[in-house]
Amino acid sequence: MVKIGILGVGTVGASVAKILEENADIIEARAGKKIVVKSGVVKNLNKDRGVSIKISDNPLDVVDDPEIDIVVELMGGVEEPYVLVKKALKNGKAVVTANKALLAYHRYELQEIAGDIPLMYEASTAGGIPIIGALRNGLSANHINSIQGIMNGTCNYMLTNMINNGALYDDILKESQELGYAEADPTFDVGGFDASHKLLILASIAYGIDAKPEDILIEGIENITQTDVDFAKEFGYEIKSLGIAKKVGDGVELRVHATMIPADSMIAKVDGVMNAVTVIGDRVGETMYYGPGAGGDATASAVISDIIDIVRGNQGPMLGYKKGLESGLRLLPKEDIVTQYYLRLEVDDKSGVLAIITSALGEFGISIEAMLQKPTSNEDRAKLLFTTHSCKESKMQDAITALSNLDVVHGEIAMMRIEK
Numbered sequence: 163m164v165k166i167g168i169l170g171v172g173t174v175g176a177s178v179a180k181i182l183e184e185n186a187d188i189i190e191a192r193a194g195k196k197i198v199v200k201s202g203v204v205k206n207l208n209k210d211r212g213v214s215i216k217i218s219d220n221p222l223d224v225v226d227d228p229e230i231d232i233v234v235e236l237m238g239g240v241e242e243p244y245v246l247v248k249k250a251l252k253n254g255k256a257v258v259t260a261n262k263a264l265l266a267y268h269r270y271e272l273q274e275i276a277g278d279i280p281l282m283y284e285a286s287t288a289g290g291i292p293i294i295g296a297l298r299n300g301l302s303a304n305h306i307n308s309i310q311g312i313m314n315g316t317c318n319y320m321l322t323n324m325i326n327n328g329a330l331y332d333d334i335l336k337e338s339q340e341l342g343y344a345e346a347d348p349t350f351d352v353g354g355f356d357a358s359h360k361l362l363i364l365a366s367i368a369y370g371i372d373a374k375p376e377d378i379l380i381e382g383i384e385n386i387t388q389t390d391v392d393f394a395k396e397f398g399y400e401i402k403s404l405g406i407a408k409k410v411g412d413g414v415e416l417r418v419h420a421t422m423i424p425a426d427s428m429i430a431k432v433d434g435v436m437n438a439v440t441v442i443g444d445r446v447g448e449t450m451y452y453g454p455g456a457g458g459d460a461t462a463s464a465v466i467s468d469i470i471d472i473v474r475g476n477q478g479p480m481l482g483y484k485k486g487l488e489s490g491l492r493l494l495p496k497e498d499i500v501t502q503y504y505l506r507l508e509v510d511d512k513s514g515v516l517a518i519i520t521s522a523l524g525e526f527g528i529s530i531e532a533m534l535q536k537p538t539s540n541e542d543r544a545k546l547l548f549t550t551h552s553c554k555e556s557k558m559q560d561a562i563t564a565l566s567n568l569d570v571v572h573g574e575i576a577m578m579r580i581e582k
Contacts, residue, residue: 163195163197163198164195164197164232165198165199165232166178166182166197166231167199167201167203167223167224167227167230168202168215168236169233169236170202170237171203171204171211171215171236174458174461174462174465175234176212177461177462178234178462178465178466179199179213179214179215180212181463181466182197182198189470193470195473199213199215200215200229201224202216203219203224204218207219224250225246226249226253231255232255232469233256233257233258234257234465234469235247235250235257235258237261238261238263239261240263240264243259243261244267244272247259248275251275255279256280257276257279257280258281258283258472259285260283260464260465261283262286262287262359262363263359265286265359265362265363266362266363266375269362269363269366272480273480273481276480280471280477282477283363284465284468285465285468287360288313288439288451289453289461290457290461291453291454291455291464292464293311293439296449296451301441301449303446305443305444306441307408307442307443308441308442309405309406309440309442310405310439310440311437311438311439311440312402312432312436313357313360313455314354314403314437315436315454316338316344316351317351317357317383317403318402318433318437319338319343320344321386321401321403323337324401325394328391330388331384335352343435352382352383352384353381353384354380354381354382354383354418354419355375355380357403358380358418359375361405365407366482368441368482369407369409370482378418378496379417379555380417382420383403385576386401386420386578390576393506393534396534397549399423399424400422400423400424401422402423402432403418403420404419404420404421404429413492413494413498414491415498415499417496417579419579420578420579421579421580421581422504422549422578422580423581428440432452436452436454437452437453438453496555497555497559498554498556500554501552501580502552502553502580502582504580505547505548505550505565506545506546507573507575507576508573509544509572510543510544511537511542511544512570516546519565519570522564522565522568523565526557526561526564528557530548530550531549533547562575
């Protein structure tokens, strides 16, 4: 018999306990041993968790219990769970975590501490989608050329409604909060930070990149307007908030931002609160993984898959590389990103303005690929929307600064990156 202790019996923790009890027979058949939850830890003992396991409010009741074989960490946060997971590992206990923030900041330290003790984390990225296992095992024969992921269901739900139903950003954000998809403070989701934690975990497995969220490009969806949506439709694009990892020479681009992508691409068709990750390997080509990125049962399913793998003895290197045999790739600076761009700016509606704009862009080696002009409520001004050919991020940022200083340009310039 294998005994489990759960740190954090909230929505996911309660689902883990219920599934292990209700599906006990099939889980035992697949794992080869009976798996039971011995105890769990909560912060508020007065709240009913709907489970029949023993509950306490002291994490050490789990971490220091010699009878518990596997600690499941579902607390959230960074530093407190880091201390507890370290202690569990030092006590010789295997650990399963769904905590993306913990891993975004401490995955390499935990790998060092764990050594040969299993530390599994399938549920930390894209909920019920088995993308960690795919990268660590199924695609391990491949050099990974790129990863693109819709890794936040809140952003995807909002963008889907803006594109398909013409919803305005503020209205659909309020609706998302009422439905429970977005928090009262939605910054973590709509600002791209949630997706960045997940991207960093995938990048460690695919490329051996040790980076923190502060090291990579992170932008949200807050500035997207219906004008941008209309332009995307007219030119055959969909707008998605993507986490992108891309191998370029001996470097790797890591970035999270709203992205225009071809409407006929596989990932463009993923709508609503669903998540999806596409991976391009040098041998297998493009593969795609799709499913629910959150929710109690979906996330618990991934947690239990890790528990079963540990019981079977199927774990390998935590982050996909044996120590000393890492890929040798480096994180590319943000300013060295190369992609295409979409710009939206308000300009004087008079002859010669376009020539001024194109001349300013040409100073930085940037050329226009496609353009559209739209009227504004001010008859003396127009919205100028255009896409560029590929250029460096540093050049585009310098060009935006130069455009902002032109007398014929008014207000803030909006920019979005394009991936084809």
